[in-house]
Amino acid sequence: MVSGAGSGRPPVIPLARPVLGESEARALTEVLDSGWLVQGEQVRQFEGLLSARLDGVGCVACSSGTAALQLAIACLQLSPGSRIAVPAYTFAGPLNAVLLAGMEAVLVDVEPETFKIRADSLLELLDEPKPPAALIIIHQFGLPADLQPLLEPARTGGVAIIEDAACALGSHLQLNGKQVAAGTVGDLGCFSFHPRKLITTGEGGAVVSRQQQLAERAALLRNHGIVRDEQGLTSYAEAGWNFRLSELHAALGVIQMDRLDGILRDRQDVAKRYLSALAPLQEFGLQLPQVPDGRHGNWQSFVVRVPDRLGAKAVAAKLRQRQIGSTPAAQALHLQPAYKNVECWGGSLDGAALCGRTGLALPTPPQMSDQQIDQVTEALQAILS
Ligand SMILES: Cc1ncc(COP(=O)(O)O)c(C=O)c1O
The missing domain is CATH 3.90.1150.10 (Aspartate Aminotransferase, domain 1)
Structure with missing residues (x-):
């Protein structure tokens, strides 16, 4: 299902293949039978399972890893034109999210040995008279990046950190002598559940944050900026997107979490x-x-x-x-x-x-x-x- 580069005969050894079985088929049928296809029990369960896996962080499931990045950037409420640092070697999703949010991207070099963004370049950038407002740190190919040297300078300079953990569900890094889950260290973390990732929902993603107000804002912006009062009547608190994950996608995620x-x-x-x-x-x-x-x-x-x-x-x-x-x-x-x-x-x-x-x-x-x-x-x- 995921093809390699080039053309010719199909590969006998595929680049990747999601692990799917009977349980996923059953879960999809159950959602169809329920007649409830959007933003219901399956999404809630999937978010709960992710949160439990990620040390209790607030989890907001959404329609893709790129949507998660768009939400994360929007949650920071930066002024238009703010600079955001992005590694120069990666998938285009994070850079597109920055540019389409009306921000200025700064591409930063990576270490060829580990593919991760150069911490020394980032530290120089943080020392600039006009430092970036946020850093997107990618756990490239699931290999955890080096966050420890950046946390204090970023905090002191008021620079936000978004971890792009699109590929990194289940990866850990050492922080102050403790192992912590990739995606849970920065202000916000973003995951993808595209079929090339360890677990898949078909398409899907999640934004996570330990800061409740950021997670709440991500949930608001994922669903058109809608708030509901006690009677269930809706009003629009601000302009948002439809970045919801469907119940069908989330049902796959619930089963896949068991496989992780x-x-x-x-x-x-x-x-x-x-x-x-x-x-x-x-x-x-x-x-x-x-x-x-x-x-x-x-x-x-x-x-x-x-x-x-x-x-x-x-x-x-x-x-x-x-x-x-x-x-x-x-x-x-x-x-x-x-x-x-x-x-x-x-x-x-x-x-x-x-x-x-x-x-x-x-x-x-x-x-x-x-x-x-x-x-x-x-x-x-x-x-x-
Ligand atoms: C590092 C990185 N960030 C973001 C994304 C975007 O994820 P999605 O394809 O779910 O939008 C990907 C996808 O491969 C990725 O590799």
Whole structure:
């Protein structure tokens, strides 16, 4: 269902596949039988399960990860034209959300070894006479970013932090010696439940916050800005969107939450086997993903860097010929036509450009066999050597 790059025969080893079964089919039928399709018991249950998983934060389910980011930005009530820092190497959703909110984006470079936004560049930016009003910190591919050095300077400067945890449900990072769930540290956290994520609702997302007024505002803006009085009569407190998650989508989410621990174990296992099988290919210039101490990623994607002389697009095409799904993992956004006028912090964003050329997501279908891992390894060895 999720295809890799290029064309030709469909991959025998798909890039990814959601884990779905009978329980999801039953849950959908039950919602249809109930006749209640929007903003009901399933959405409430899904939000409750997410909140329980995320240390009790306020959870507002919505229609996509990008909608979650739009809500998060709107919740901050920044003046139009405020600057918001975004990593230069990522999916376009966070940057689009910033630009479409009427804000000024500042693209910041990433570390090629870990794909995360450069904390040193952000600290320089926070020291500027006109620092950004907010930072979007992405837990890229589920690998937790480095929030610890940013929290105090951001707090002191009154700069908000939005964690883009679209890929990071189940990931943890270390903060003041404690493991905390990715998405729960900043002022707001955003999740996606697109089919490439660990659990899926088809399309879907959630905004979370420990600050009750922010979570309440996200709930208000998700539903046209409607408030109801005790009689159930509606009035509009302010202009909002329809970013609701349907009951059908939420019912999938309720079942999927039950699967999360199993999926997390499966991804850890695949990552461990990939790391060991691919280690000898470092000799041919393959760079393996690095997880710094104290972080526990969910391995939403297993992203390697192929040698620059080959490039991720070409390697993906060659894997595709061997019926192996893979894809360039994300884009260097400053090199995309849509964003040519966006400010680049520090001028050239070499780390992001390198990741854009060389970052490749390898297939991680559920319960990948040793044989499939060997197939990918052998194919990569043949392409790289
Ligand atoms: C880092 C990041 N942020 C945001 C999104 C947007 O999520 P959605 O596709 O649910 O809108 C994605 C989607 O892949 C993503 O990878």
